[in-house]
Amino acid sequence: MKKATCLTDDQRWQSVLARDPNADGEFVFAVRTTGIFCRRSCRARHALRENVSFYANASEALAAGFHPCKRCQPEKANAQQHRLDKITHACRLLEQETPVTLEALADQVAMSPFHLHRLFKATTGMTPKAWQQAWRARRLRESLAKGESVTTSILNAGFPDSSSYYRKADETLGMTAKQFRHGGENLAVRYALADCELGRCLVAESERGICAILLGDDDATLISELQQMFPAADNAPADL
Incomplete structure (x- = not known):
């Protein structure tokens, strides 16, 4: 032995x-x-x-x-892949309608809250809370794009009520709901691209806040997706 x-x-x-x-x-x-x-x-x-x-x-x-052990799956040969699988699972848990605390999330992926928070941010570039907020914003955008009312879209996105949304309106859409419906009309949107462990990441921002976080495999596709989201905006690379 x-x-x-x-x-x-x-x-x-x-x-x-x-x-x-x-x-x-x-x-x-x-x-x-x-x-x-x-x-x-x-x-x-x-x-x-x-x-x-x-x-x-x-x-x-x-x-x-x-x-x-069925919990930590030590037979998986690649430890890095095992950690990435945990973060991917955490992302899916954060994308549920019911909000989940860091402690509950850590328990479900068999990690301590401290290590999960650190590994999640190192892997995605975002905290678990920011990821959950970004997912809500995505749901809100999708609902608005389908022509749903603002109130219906807010509830579909997982906000408990309208007041919860309006308190965080800027950080949720990065623009007003009306501006979003009109494709970012009269807005200057600046974006940056970078590597992350999940591939390539595009982060776009207006003067009111973050308006898009996109993940993909190549820059051209991400930029095209941003342009489709905000066809009426002035989309351009950020001056870094």
Whole structure:
């Protein structure tokens, strides 16, 4: 049975207690009383130290007769892909009509709130709260574009009432609902493009606030999508 190198067992145990997701992939740990092995970032309750053993990778833990944890899925070979899968899942949870707190979100993706917030922002360039607000804004835009009334669109987007929307009108649409209906008429919209772990990202802003956040694979498609959203606006690259 080959053990992970470089770290002592005491050091490995301390890293398990810390649940640091950035160190996943260096080794896995197994619990003799349950027959399960986990990543060290697993959010499951810690076992007693005397019941824990360490293995260099999932293959060795499997060969020793342990089964992978269904919560942290340590058998997935690519730790970076595993973290990206968690963030993708978090994004989908944030895109539900019912708002979700950071603590509830972290529990559902088996991470601590601190590490989720840090990893989410590093991956998407946005905080979970900002992502949820951007999704609401997208739902609002889609509803307005279909010709729904402002009140109906606000409720469809997940706002509890009209007053909640109007308190955050600028940060929700980056323009008035009327301006949006008219394709950004009389607005100067400036955009910037950058890489993110989900591909290419376009962020557009008017004088009233962020009006679009688009994700895609190439710049030309993102710029074209922005132009389709705001055909009556003066769309141009931002002066950075």
